[in-house]
Amino acid sequence: MISLGFSPCPNDTFIFYALVNKKIDLRGLDFSPVIKDVETLNQLAIKRAVDVTKISCHAFYYLQKDYQFLRSGGAFGRGCGPLLVQKTKDRSQKLEIKKIAIPGELTTAFLLLKLYLSSNSSLITPHSSFAPQKVADFLETLSFIAMPFNKIMDAVKDEKVDAGLIIHESRFTYHEYGLAKIADLGDWWEKETGLPIPLGGIIAKKSLGTTTIKTIESLIRASVEYSMVHKEDTISFIKNYSQELSDDVIFKHISLYVNNYTIDIGSDGEAALNELIKRAKK
Structure with missing residues (x-):
């Protein structure tokens, strides 16, 4: 067996x-x-x-x-990678995001998010930018909150977190929760490497x-x-x-x-x- x-x-x-x-x-x-x-x-x-x-x-x-x-x-x-999302009402401005819901620390989504943020820190921290050698310092300024993937969209909608990292079928339904895409990490990976996700x-x-x-x-x-x-x-x-x-x-x-x-x-x-x-x- x-x-x-x-x-x-x-x-x-x-x-x-x-x-x-x-x-x-x-x-x-x-x-x-x-x-x-x-x-x-x-x-x-x-x-x-x-x-x-x-x-x-x-x-x-x-x-x-x-x-x-x-x-x-x-x-x-x-075209199937994880998405970083926030509430639609905020999409017209650059937010200083501190709390991000993730679907688990060992998920590929979380690794892709860390890789992405290490080269795009200004996207979510408009008041500062981190040099590559200080990536670890930048990541320590953020709070990553692990939760079941199907709870993340509600957490973002209810403003328990500033943003959420969504996977699986959530990429088809996040609009129904009044959420907007900040970044497509799969698209970033493909452009960065030329490889599938x-x-x-x-x-x-x-x-x-x-x-x-x-x-x-x-x-x-x-x-x-x-x-x-x-x-x-x-x-x-x-x-x-x-x-x-x-x-x-x-x-x-x-x-x-x-x-x-x-x-x-x-x-x-x-x-x-x-x-x-x-x-x-x-």
Whole structure:
């Protein structure tokens, strides 16, 4: 029995539908699903408490010794990065932002925000600018408040924070909360590197062995391909975990985060992951 972690977000339930529901030949393996939000999965992986799991690419920086990054099942792409948002009423002026809600300290979104702010500090602190060697000093002037990703838009709307870092389907619904975009961090990353955005991926414990890991990788690929062919069959399973979302938002979410990189990250996906890890180290 192999513990398998993935999030309740539509892209993950779409990816793992066929595997979890045994719509494909599991080739002698069996899986025990662990369905949690991605930051919880990051923390479980840090504790080495799950065999195979979805994680943020940021978290992989700390997991390279014990886990292998799989080529299938990840969330890489273009035009799908996290957004920094604030209340619409303030968009005509440059704010001195101090409190920012984030979806978790190990999320790729948070790493991208830190990388972005290190080179764009004047965007949110109009009265001062920090030289590159004082990035750490600048970041210490901000308060990052971690909370579940689906609570962030309410926190910004209710002015509990000055801005929020939103991910997943929130990029389709933030207008409904009276929020406006300050920055698209995915767009910044693509212009900065020319590479796709490495948001999340699937990792497997190296202790499972090369043969088992290769089998798991091929099963995930087969599961993705099955769902791509049988999209309508997946909807009830997806809605078990995303009941508050409309069919339109669910399929927009899937079309954005499930793509050719999900089947195989390819050479540019590898380059994107390596670049993120390099910048995280720096």
